[in-house]
Amino acid sequence: MSGGGLNGRTAIVGIGATEFSQAAGRSETRLATEAILAALADAGLSTADVDGLVSYTIDPVEETELVRALGIPEIGWSSRVPYGGAGSQGVLLHAAAAVASGVANVVVAYRAVRARSGARRFGAARAGGATSSHSGTTAGQWCAPFGVLTPASWMALNATRYMHTFGVSSEDLGRAVVGLRDFAATNPAARFYGRPITLDDHQASRWIAEPAIRLFDCCQETDGAVALVVTAADRARDTPAPVTIAVAAAAALAGQEVATDHYSPDLSVMTGSTALARRLFDQTGIQRGDLDLLMVYDAFTPMLFMQLEGLGFCGPGEAKDLIASGALARGGSLPANTNGGLIGEGYIHGLNLTTEAVRQLRGTAANQLDRAELALVSASRTGVILARA
Amino acid sequence: MVDTITAMDALTHPVPAVTEDNAFFWRAAGQGRLVAQRCAACGLLRHPPAVGCPACHCLDHDVVELSGRGQVYSYALLHHPRSPRFRYPVVAVLVDLEEGVRVVSNLVDVDPADIRVGLPVEVAFEPTDDEELAVPVFRPRTGTARTGTARGGAGATDGDAR
Numbered sequence: 352m353s354g355g356g357l358n359g360r361t362a363i364v365g366i367g368a369t370e371f372s373q374a375a376g377r378s379e380t381r382l383a384t385e386a387i388l389a390a391l392a393d394a395g396l397s398t399a400d401v402d403g404l405v406s407y408t409i410d411p412v413e414e415t416e417l418v419r420a421l422g423i424p425e426i427g428w429s430s431r432v433p434y435g436g437a438g439s440q441g442v443l444l445h446a447a448a449a450v451a452s453g454v455a456n457v458v459v460a461y462r463a464v465r466a467r468s469g470a471r472r473f474g475a476a477r478a479g480g481a482t483s484s485h486s487g488t489t490a491g492q493w494c495a496p497f498g499v500l501t502p503a504s505w506m507a508l509n510a511t512r513y514m515h516t517f518g519v520s521s522e523d524l525g526r527a528v529v530g531l532r533d534f535a536a537t538n539p540a541a542r543f544y545g546r547p548i549t550l551d552d553h554q555a556s557r558w559i560a561e562p563a564i565r566l567f568d569c570c571q572e573t574d575g576a577v578a579l580v581v582t583a584a585d586r587a588r589d590t591p592a593p594v595t596i597a598v599a600a601a602a603a604l605a606g607q608e609v610a611t612d613h614y615s616p617d618l619s620v621m622t623g624s625t626a627l628a629r630r631l632f633d634q635t636g637i638q639r640g641d642l643d644l645l646m647v648y649d650a651f652t653p654m655l656f657m658q659l660e661g662l663g664f665c666g667p668g669e670a671k672d673l674i675a676s677g678a679l680a681r682g683g684s685l686p687a688n689t690n691g692g693l694i695g696e697g698y699i700h701g702l703n704l705t706t707e708a709v710r711q712l713r714g715t716a717a718n719q720l721d722r723a724e725l726a727l728v729s730a731s732r733t734g735v736i737l738a739r740a
Numbered sequence: 741m742v743d744t745i746t747a748m749d750a751l752t753h754p755v756p757a758v759t760e761d762n763a764f765f766w767r768a769a770g771q772g773r774l775v776a777q778r779c780a781a782c783g784l785l786r787h788p789p790a791v792g793c794p795a796c797h798c799l800d801h802d803v804v805e806l807s808g809r810g811q812v813y814s815y816a817l818l819h820h821p822r823s824p825r826f827r828y829p830v831v832a833v834l835v836d837l838e839e840g841v842r843v844v845s846n847l848v849d850v851d852p853a854d855i856r857v858g859l860p861v862e863v864a865f866e867p868t869d870d871e872e873l874a875v876p877v878f879r880p881r882t883g884t885a886r887t888g889t890a891r892g893g894a895g896a897t898d899g900d901a902r
Binding site: 474475476489490491492493494495496497498499500501504507508509510511512515557558559560561562563564566613614618 | 753754755756757759762787788813814815816817818819820821822823825826829830832833834842843844845846857868875877
């Protein structure tokens with residue numbers, strides 16, 4: 352059984368975040384420190400309890416700086432996860448594995464980013480090097496000489512094929528965005544708080560990468576930080592509001608890269624999500640129908656559609672129908688991205704999807720669901736299922 | 741207005757990120773050849789290059805010239821954001837080559853309205869800032885594209901609707 356030694360044995364006991372903005376006005380190290388202090392306070396723990404740190408390979412914050420600033424006495428585990436945002440839920444897998452194995456007792460997973468105001472604006476056109484700072488892709492070198500310079504342009508090549516194969520239109524994508532912006536409109540932490548849109552608004556937004564991605568299909572470049580505190584399930588019982596990590600999994604496949612999987616035989620199918628679903632569902636016995644909430648990595652709308660299909664929430668090409676049914680929207684049978692998602696709330700590289708799942712399971716979300724016992728967070732190739740403790 | 745993008749008015753491409761493992765590809769393009777690695781043991785053709793064969797683990801490979809003929813597997817007209825190094829919309833394509841490998845490239849000499857999945861294409865080459873290196877681009881295979889159609893390009897809806 353995948354992760355059999357991990358399942359249910361650890362918990363998220365604290366979450367913290369800075370404000371999400373377009374100009375934080377302070378360093379990523381400062382942002383991470385603020386989020387971590389908030390997460391530890393939320394957990395009722397202190398920096399002296401922390402003995403593990405996990406982040407993304409491309410996170411700019413130095414562990415040594417965090418340890419110095421926070422006064423962490425001793426670190427027994429530190430690791431980083433590749434694949435950019437697709438690896439975002441992998442930080443929970445690493446944290447859970449470290450705790451369940453006994454190597455560490457309290458692990459902090461964090462991501463700090465100035466995707467809008469920082470030296471590296473995430474959506475900007477930039478020349479590609481041979482690698483991408485160990486983010487899990489080397490494909491940029493084959494794109495940059497052709498002007499394929501942005502995450503949206505990488506993804507659009509997959510998305511056009513997906514839309515061609517299954518007859519998906521920009522309007523189909525737009526219906527999902529309307530739902531996301533509806534959730535964001537009532538989430539005070541969201542970039543688009545108070546700013547819902549109509550399908551016409553979506554269709555009037557300018558093309559970024561035609562015919563797949565309009566402006567309103569894009570997540571928001573965001574400044575901010577998120578931190579989560581993971582410890583053992585038995586220790587978690589002594590904390591104010593634990594959420595159990597029912598299962599955490601990663602599925603990295605040959606040929607699959609971040610948003611740049613241009614070489615798999617059939618780009619209409621997100622094979623990484625299919626593999627992830629095997630580890631999350633087939634190998635644990637958790638049923639998709641047991642879930643009350645989906646949090647799905649929506650850097651661009653087509654990624655949401657392709658993940659829903661890859662994860663098995665509908666058949667290939669049927670995400671447009673699932674979206675049109677309203678099932679994933681406010682009041683639907685399986686609400687998704689209730690914070691507005693990366694498109695509506697902001698883009699802390701996927702980790703703000705996890706904190707929303709924790710809030711829902713605690714009963715403290717801005718758009719609180721009536722029933723929230725079990726939530727899936729998927730970043731296409733890494734994922735967690737969280738359970739109310 | 742016909743929004744045809746031609747090789748003639750394309751800018752020089754930025755120099756690719758050349759590594760020990762990929763230099764052969766860009767240098768061959770500089771000589772007007774589209775090439776790929778072929779496993780010296782089992783003959784598996786592969787692109788992008790890899791240091792070993794995923795099928796048989798042989799670490800030796802030959803470099804073979806490809807026909808340069810293929811079909812558009814997917815595409816995107818890139819409008820924003822813009823780099824001063826390119827003309828917009830950039831026509832990005834994935835081309836499935838006859839030999840069975842896929843490449844990221846640009847489509848040139850084409851009315852954007854004519855671009856479609858399955859369009860038969862053939863290779864051409866455009867210069868980079870390094871005169872010894874070039875990039876393989878593609879154009880509709882002769883006789884397969886409607887040319888000179890007097891309609892707006894597919895990028896005509898490019899208003900700023902933010």
